[in-house]
Amino acid sequence: MSDVAFYDFVRGPFLKLALFVFFIGIAYRFFRVVFLGLPKDYAKPKGNPYYMALKKIVIKPTMGWTFNEIFSRRAINFMGGFLFHLGFLGLTFLVPAHAFLWQEITGLPIPGVPNIVSDLLAYSALGSLIALTVHRALNPVLKLLTGKDEYLANFLIGAILFTGILATKWAGGGFYVWILSTHMFLADLLILYIPFSRLSHFVYYFLSVGFMGWNAGKRGVSF
Amino acid sequence: MIVESKEDIGQEEIQKFYDFCKKSINAEVAAYLEACVRCGICAEACLFYMGQNVSGSIDPFLTPAYKADLLREIYKENYTLLGRVKKLLGFGVKITSEDLREQIKLAFYTCTNCDRCTKACPMGIDTPRLVSIVRGALTYAGLTPKDLADATNLSVEKGSPLGVDIPTFLSRIEFISEEYEVDLPIDKKLSEYLYIPSSIELMKFPSSVAAAGKVLNKSGVNWTLSTIAHEATNFGLFAQSKEVTKEMLKRILDGAKELGVKYIIAPECGHAYQSMRFVAPNVFPEEWQFEVLNIVEFIDRAIKEGRLSIKKKVLKEIATLHDSCQIGRRGGVLREPRSVLNMLAENFKDSVVIPEHNICCGGGGGVLVIKDADYYRQKGFISKMTLFDKVGAKTVVCYCANCILALNKSSQELNRDYKFVSIVELVAEAIEEEEA
């Protein structure tokens, strides 16, 4: 198969398949949980559960930083996790080539960032991902909790970041198309893989943190 | 109805455990089970893990996320497509009796349902709720630890886990009112407030009951004790046995209805407040029409309304506050004890910046009564101690009798000289000194 044929396959039929599986899978997983239903709670709430649920969903990502004792022991998790998510989401939406895609999809004018910014994001994301993976492999608690799923996801995302960096930095000739195609192919695989893995935590975040905030509101506590 | 504690684990028990877990899944639980990203941060929030860590060894099995893993497996193979396919192909969960023994250790020995991991979890997973389901399933299968099962059965039979039946209760009250010279009304009809002591206070800290009586008398409300509802603790909650929980709450409901009270005042006891405030309305949605207050909440409210005033600072030395998880973090009574204690202590130093981050005593959730769990309780106390030492306090003010009991026990076992005092007693002391 020629590289351009592969390129066309990756951004054509394969991407369509991946997107379709992604949307169906994510919606299925989200609604499957929602429709399990909740028993009615008759206890009178002490605060405002609905407000707290919304508030928690918005501010929860910043809350770990206030937990000093844990932060000091697991700085790598907090810093690495924060940098990784920042980098990964930033790259997904703000690298010019990606931004044009999102602009086409959403119709909003999304500003692309210069290479220097995307480089910073990419290196921090890749660096923290590697650090987190190594930490995962060495820390006894994480060794116990980690399955194949996490390593596969980390590897996939790492490979995507790496080929992405390689593609932007490449000045060595026509092999570029292979790198670009591989980058896109892996991204398609990731999209395809999300509904089957823990990477779908981004939808459960809203449910889980929402419930936590709801409980906090019910009990009248803030954190 | 009686909680069993079997020695042998057979196929029947495993099946019962499995069924209970399967039945307990709802949207909230499923969301928590699905959301875990295996970051392991919860381990650093768990007092048992921290205690082990401080002592120099790491026990990854104490990680809260790990405690729900069997439940997660059961959820997956019953509620997800992939899990079902796996089960069909014969890769389903295989639970052995060893697994269940491990679950007993994880759920009953090394978890106090203190909720601290929830606050640290980046995904907001309420691990205590998941552990509660595992506890419920073990109890349903008849595998409650012996000590806990005995106490629970005793509380159903005699009315109290310490075996306090009605005659004992009456004689204890008589003794207390004579010894501490306090007026304790019993079964006074048409009272507004019903105060229910816990048997721990009654038997081990009688001064606490006396202090509560003094405070209630001083605040000038129309209150009473009840012979029917004489026990606030609810061991059904520890064992997660719905029948026992309901039975214990039924007694409170009967007593309160007979006396026609509007408010129920829960004593200095964590899960008593939790059960009456948050569980009872769901057990008796129609009949439970009382407002439940914790005694600290009541004192704070009385001070704000002007019915009670504290002018004398009775605590001179450096003091810190220990929060009861079930009253504080899970009950929302966190600001009240601090505002009261600020009036009582000259040198109050809070050991945590955010009250919700306080560490558990290590004896909650029934861990205190289980002898096999002593090792873990002591480890938990070590991590608790770091907070006391951080502010350099030797005097610790608590608002839960169970916490005082657990802390005292651990402190003595480890040869430490911390002093644990009840906040209500301090209030009573302040009032008395003022009068004198």
Place this chain on the structure above:
Amino acid sequence: MDSLYSIYKQRGYTRRDFLKSSLLLATFLGLSPSAFPRVVEALELKPKPVVIWLEFQDCAGCTESFIRSTSILPSDVLLDYISLEYHETLMSPSGFYAEEAKREAIEKYKGKYILVVEGSLSPKSNGVYCTVSGKSNVELLKETAKNAGLIIAIGSCASWGGIPHAEPNPTGAIPLSQLLEDKKVVNIPGCPPIGDVVVAVIASYVITGKPPELDSMGRPKAFYGQTIHDRCYRRPFYNAGRFASSFDDENAKKGYCLYKLGCKGPITRNACATVGWNGGLSFPIRSGHPCFGCSEPDFWDRGFIYSPLSVVEGGFSWKKALVGVALGAVSGAVVGAVHKKLREGK
């Protein structure tokens, strides 16, 4: 025996002009300076190449590009040097005489002549869509290719199928290499390809006696080894995230990157950005138009040419995504509700 040098002399050019052309050629082919004496020697002594040029489903655009290649050889020298024994567009004979001339050339220069094919082949329905003098295109190609020393597919049509091959491909157009699977074909894709590249490839055959080094898709590595993007003079703007959003906005006037206007430079291999067009004067991006990737296979079918490369082919539609979400939601809801029922039933 006409060599390049003798033609130069006949036309009244100096040896200096000849050496300049030779040097340019060596540079084009990416030869090392030490190989230069060999190049000069070959061009001085070796006879001029004989070319038979066949046209099938084409537009003669490649021919136009070829005869305007003036970077290496002056135009009068070019057509004299590269001896076009048969070229339907350029030759003066017609009909029977033309075909006779081709037959004679094939016999006379057996195994030495260069076959250049312009346009795609059409074997569908026995080749009725493209015939010359009563012979189908496949037949013509086979008889000419049999004794050719070098076969060159010129243009995207001959290399990949090109525009005749684009959807819905009514004539069943196929590239040359598919019909001549047993022979080595040098592909010089482009719509049209750069004429200088064609000249350089032919001259290199004269110099070395064998086809140039090819990549996996049969293209000369020297000219198709790099993407336009790699050598684009607007690359710094791409790196800095500066893009023109339309053809006449401020950024376009400033000469910013044309990626957003659909430039296919990143995936297109060609020598435009280095060799350039019209004697190295310009190329599409320099004149303000995005590259649309004419030298890559199926360029005509790669969606709207003015939408950015990263945009989903055929466009992303919310409708489809919502259909997916709705499908997933319904199945999730049904499964959830069933589970709930099952749980409560027990």
